[in-house]
Amino acid sequence: MRLYVDSSKCSGCNACRVACSLNLFGENNPKKAALVIEPHFPAPGVYRVRVCTQCGDCAKVCPTEAIKQDEQGAYFVNYADCNLCEACVPECPEEVMFVRAKLADTAWKCNLCGDCVAVCGTSALWIAEIEALAA
Amino acid sequence: MNGYAGRILRVNLTNGTFTKEPTPAALARDFIGGRGFGIYLLLKEVPQGADPLGPENKIFISSGPISGMLIPGGGKCDWTTKAPLTGGYASASMGGHFTAEMRYAGLDSIILEGVSPKPVTLFIDDDKIELRDASDLWGKNTFMVEKQFKDKLGEEYQIAVIGPGGENMVPYACVNHDYGRQAGRGGVGAVMGSKKLKAIVLHGTKSIPVADPAAYRKAGMALYKACKEADGLKQWTSYGTTQVVSWCDEVGALPTRNFSAGSFEGASTLSGPYMREHIVITDKGCFGCPCPCGKYSRMKKYNSNVEGPEYETIGLCGSNLGIADIESVAQANLLCDDLGIDTISAGNAIGWAMECYEKGIFTKKDTDGLDLKFGNVEAVFTMIEKIARREGLGALLSEGVKRASKKVGQGTEKFAIHVKGMEQSGYATHNATAMLLSYMTCDVGAHHNRAWAITYDLQVGRELVVPEKVARVIWLQNFRPMFDVLGGCRLQWVELNIDRDLYVPALEAITGIHRSWEDLEMVGARIWNLTRLYWARENEGFGRSWDLPPARFYEDAPKSGPTKGQITKFEDVNKLLDIYYEQRGWTSNGLPTPATIESLGLKAVFA
Amino acid sequence: MPATLRLSGPLRDFNGGKPELQVQPGRTIREVITDLGIVPETIAVVVVNEEQQTKDYIFQEGDVVLVLAIIGGG
Incomplete structure (x- = not known):
């Protein structure tokens, strides 16, 4: 399973990012979210949303093996094992692997909790099997 | 204090100093936030008789306890000041992402006082607060300035900026934010201009403390669920406020030719569905909104983009000026936003002038040679520019219809459409x-x-x-x-x-106080x-x-x-x-x- | 087969608080809502099977009709 996005449906409201930070950290802080909305305004006037594809490239390079996979296939960060080395960050093809030491003592990424999907009013986000959509 | 960022920032522009004061618990209890903070502070801090454009007036920018939270639509920011347009109370509500960012920077309110000796930008990045020279930005339009900051600092920064309208202290100048959201009415932009404050640039990375995180998440989710399951979600999201254009036309509420009628023969090409089909390219939401009413449009004819037009602008800069072409209305919207003047007051002022012209009270001598008939799109564009620059007839119209009609006399007061000096927004009220x-x-x-x-x-x-x-x-x-x-x-x-009682547990979980x-x-x-x-x-x-x-x-x-x-x-x-x-x-x-x-x-x- | 009329929010007060009612085909939306006590002018939008229509649309078999009012306002 992974998170999918149709950026053309995004209105840039950021509810997903607040829900994300609330799930990951129990905090109300979209700067600690694991998905990114890039507004491109005033021209051409589009949003581009970047989400984790659960490709696992981050886990492969993690020297402390802090990034693990759960039963639904989602890679998540075990906060206690992260040493903030940032090795994972440049590996992420979607640039949604985060280390911001000022904000948190750990790296963070999408754990496929689904809260972003639940709050998205324009149905821009959804979770589905990886194979099903790749076919 | 749960539910609050906890600090009020006071910026003295005269001597360039900053102080942070704890947000008083009694203020939060009695006035909660936003507009409540605004009127309290206005009464307490701005002396009686203050000149709205003088050093004694202040601007109070306030968020509230649901701003920046997991609550549908928690993206409204109140701007309170003594109004240059009316001489009374002004409170303009601005959407977008500014109010959330204020809270992430640890601020419930920002108080702007005094007058800077030179143009400045207020720069806030968490605890770093500076006034930066803005001489090079003075005179520039709002979109260019916002773009310049975003290009340099990144998309996480939120910007509020005035245009030439605010710099020239047009009494209905607005503050622009997020390429299309405004603190629009009453002249907040003029007060900012009088203080020589070109822009506020904000960035914050803090969390907002809540009383009961689990209950907060649950109540927030319940509100989003209710919105997503609502019958009207698809309709409202497709058309936003433009949904009501046809309906207003049907019931005689659509302002037409300076409110002389409530129905317009060109309404069908101003309607929500027509606009969506012809010019809208994306939905553009304010912070946390599951039903974004913002429509972002592309005007091929003018090779330009704008957020809008919303219903009010369609009414006042469309039918009220006898214009049925949605692209032209959108372009008028863009000009007003970019120059930093309120589309509602501007549409009224130009509508009043058009009526004066059609009645023969104004001739081409008064209109700087313009054929100021209803429906003349080019004349409208020219007048918007002249109002923002206070040139020619624009200088008179920039005063607002109350003062302008008093100066001109000849019965023009009878069709100056305002109450207390503020031009009427988009509903004709002959019989309602x-x-x-x-x-x-x-x-x-x-x-x-x-x-x-x-x-x-x-x-x-x-x-x-x-x-x-x-x-x-x-x-x-x-x-x-x-x-x-x-x-x-x-x-x-x-x-x-949605059931308004759904907000009650959310507010309680955030602040810890049941209301x-x-x-x-x-x-x-x-x-x-x-x-x-x-x-x-x-x-x-x-x-x-x-x-x-x-x-x-x-x-x-x-x-x-x-x-x-x-x-x-x-x-x-x-x-x-x-x-x-x-x-x-x-x-x-x-x-x-x-x-x-x-x-x-x-x-x-x-x- | 009857059609379904769905009422948004406050309009449900005109239907004993219920969101839906069954309607026999053949009459206009205007007539049906007037019978419920709703003044047709208060209806901002009529959506029939996901498409916007006028209040003079005549109910057909199996239609799902949604009427939206803006009681709370703009």
Whole structure:
């Protein structure tokens, strides 16, 4: 399973990012979210949303093996094992692997909790099997 | 303090100093946030008789406890000041992402005071606060300035900026944010211009503490669920406020040719579905909104983009000016935003001038050679530019229709469409008495968003003057502004009809304090009375005569459309006020009685 | 087969608080809502099977009709 996005449906409201930070950290802080909305305004006037594809490239390079996979296939960060080395960050093809030491003592990424999907009013986000959509 | 960022930032522009004060618990308890903070601080801090454009006036920018939270529409920011347009109370509500960012920077409110000796930008990045030289930005339009900051600093930064309109202190200059959201009405942008503050640049990375995180998440999710399951979600998201264009035309509420009628022959090409099909390229939402009303449009004819036009701009810069081409309306919208003037007041001012021209009161000598007929798109574009620069006829129109018509005389006051000096927003009220009363008694002048009662008129009988209608207006005036107090948007309740009681557990989980809507409406009533007392404090002789509507609505019936020949009798105008004052506990001259002040617990505030 | 009329938010007060009612085909939306006590002018939008229509649309078999009012306002 992974998170999918149709950026053309995004209105840039950021509810997903607040829900994300609330799930990951129990905090109300979209700067600690694991998905990114890039507004491109005033021209051409589009949003581009970047989400984790659960490709696992981050886990492969993690020297402390802090990034693990759960039963639904989602890679998540075990906060206690992260040493903030940032090795994972440049590996992420979607640039949604985060280390911001000022904000948190750990790296963070999408754990496929689904809260972003639940709050998205324009149905821009959804979770589905990886194979099903790749076919 | 749970639910609050915890600090109020005071910026003294005269000497370039900053102080951070803890947000007082008593202020949060009694006035909650947003507009509530605004009126309290305005009364306490701006001395009686202050010149709105002088160093004594201040701007109070306030978020509320649901701003920046997991609450649908928690993206509204209140800008309160003494209004240059009216000389009374101004409170403009700005959407977008600014109010959330303020809270992430640890601020509930920002107080701007004094006058900077040179143009500056207020730069806030968490605890780093600076005033930076903005001499190179002075004179530039809003979009270019916002783009410049975003390119340099990144998309996480939120910007509020004034254009030439604000710099030139046009009394209805606005503040622009997020390429299309404004603190629009009353002239907040002019006050910012008078302080030589070009822009505020904000970035914050802090979390907002809540009383009960688990309950907060649950209540927030329940609100989103209710919105997503609402019947109207798809319709409202497709068209936003433009949904009502056709309906207003059908019921005679669409401002047409300076409010001389309520129905426009070109309405079909201004409608929501027409606009969506022809110019909209994406939806653009404010912070946290599941039903984004913002429509982002591309105008091929002009090779330009704009957020909008919204219903109000379609009404005032479209039908009210006799323009049926949606691309041209969108371009007028863009010009106003980019130059930093309010589309509602600008559309009114130009509509009034067009009527003066068509009646022969203005000739080409007065209009700088422009053929200022209704429907002349190029003339409208030119006038918008001239208003923002205060050149030629634009200098007169920039004063607003009250002052402009007083200068010109010759009966033009009769078709200057304003209350208390603020131009009327987009609902023609020839025969809709509750909506008329709503405009007459609105706390900033003729604005619709406090009490929107026109469907109530239609349901119970539009010309009826009965206590139930007045009670409905008062209830709406106490209730609807509470969304602006809480720092959020009312449209989820308005459009999607979600149960307002869903907000109660959310607010409790955030702040740790249980407040029922009954309690919140009481706060609304207190704020309403304070704004009234503020008007009276600042304007000698303030009272009943200030609440009279534009003469057009009781003297000059439309000659076409569904309200053809219909008008509100002047005796009914007075009857509306009699009932309203009585129900409010005000004197027959429209001032809160000592008993009312006492019963609302306002003696300590308004001493 | 009857059609379904769905009422948004406050309009449900005209239908005993219920969101839906069944309607026999053949009459206009205007007539049906007027019978419920709703003044047709208060209806801002009519959506029939996901498409916008006028209040003079005649109910057909199996239609799902949604009427939206803006009681709370703009």
